[in-house]
Amino acid sequence: MKTKQRLYKVFAKAFEIPVEAVNDELQYQQIAEWDSMSHLVLISELESFYDISIGMEDVLEMNNVQRVREVLHSKYGVVIEH
């Protein structure tokens, strides 16, 4: 269930972009769809999908896809497999 593909889908849903457009390197402000508004949407999508509550310092920390995976793992115990 907790696959990388599923995480990518959360991103795709939050930004309304095709899942193929998501990759580990994608970062905040790199595409028009990942702006400050959709960043908040992403955070709440992650919270509801993984049933966690993301702390405020991590909202800033989660600035690229790879980093989101790392923070989900280290801070929230969400292990995402390949």
Add this chain to the structure above:
Amino acid sequence: MKLDELIFRNKNLVFRDAKTGVDKGIDKISNSLEIGYHEDVRGLIFVYNDNQLGAMEVLLNFYQSNDAIALLNIGLFEGYKIELERKYKPLYIFDPSRTEINGYMPVRVSEDITLFKRSDDFRYPINQNIKILMNTSGTTGSPKFVKLSDDNLVENAISILDYMPIQKEDVVPINVPVNFVYGLSIFTTNCIKASTIVCTSKDVFQKGFWDDFANYKYSTLGGVPYFYEILQRIGFFKKDSPSLRYLTHTGGLLNQNLWNTIAEYSKKFQKQFVVQYGQTEAGGRMAALLSDDFYHKRGTIGKPIKGGMFRLHEDTGELIYSGANVFGGYANSINDLEFFKQAEELYTGDIARVDKDGYYYIEGRMKRIVKLLGVRLNLDEVELILKNSLEGSIFICVGIEDKYMVIVYSDDKWDRQSIGGVLREKLGINPNYYKTKFLKEIPLTVNGKVDYPLLTKEIHSGEIRL
């Protein structure tokens, strides 16, 4: 005194480029470009603003010259830029995002600044009073400009300086881009009085912004309600930021919860919070509420600024402003640049009431306007843009409490994706700001016009499910 004279006499002033950390004193930015400063025939200059030091230097230099400046968003789609340039035929273009522009040749005007100059040197009459042109929303590629004079900007800056707690040691980031009138007024007033302007395009979700905040010791931040919602989400109001003395706001009402949070924050940590009300057509601000009143006058926009006056239209309740900062009309083409006619009164399009102590409250709007992220969007214009872009089909737009708009369509060959594409490309609207709904039959009034009130009511009640 002209605005540039007011700015250049602040000998303290330093511009810091947040990207490179480079500082430039005000003297290094004065008459620093190889451009014609005193040519008799004025030119129009397009400045696509990226909020970096170079853009500020170009802006201030052309402010010193005899030319008129259109301040534009650098993020506009290239096709729109070209369309605007064809329409307004600017003499110079500053756009660090492009390496070549058809019909223009690159001219190096200083060690680090290159402009594009029109190859045919075509010029046309521009009214002496026009100094700055701005889009009403700051982001869209609309060819409609608000014409502002130097006098408009000076008068507004002086009125703002009367209440804004700027001190001469202040370090001020231009975190609201100067192609928005609010950003421009933060820029001009602080250039006149503060000590350091930090040129930056970093935003509050980037750690770099907060590193700069701590390193440079920002004295103030400004933003629209959404900016404060982000600050709330990242826990900004839970702790003190010692260098920060005051916060400023404009662009719509703060929700109750946020108003309370900020009131608590400003009391606890002794920060001032300045609520404001303004429009591009007023060259910036029209009303302000200072922090002492913030605690007991919830939801107000305050009182008119010094030199300004409000009245309410006797029948409609529309808020009408008068003052020396009222603009000189709109421009839809270069022919309109020949004229500058300052109206005595500015009809704001907002419906207001005033309490017994003279504080004004916005109650509604005259026109079908929605404010998303503090940016005004005319819903009738959005409908027209969709219609023109999508084969003349009919689209109906309804605003839901400045949160998002609903786009209703009755031709099923369109879908959210095709509509969203137009909204993003032409208006820069993010998917979080609209919902789309296919309705086979759009509700009409007995006269055959779209029944907006009914549509809005049914969306609210859930009869029309989104």
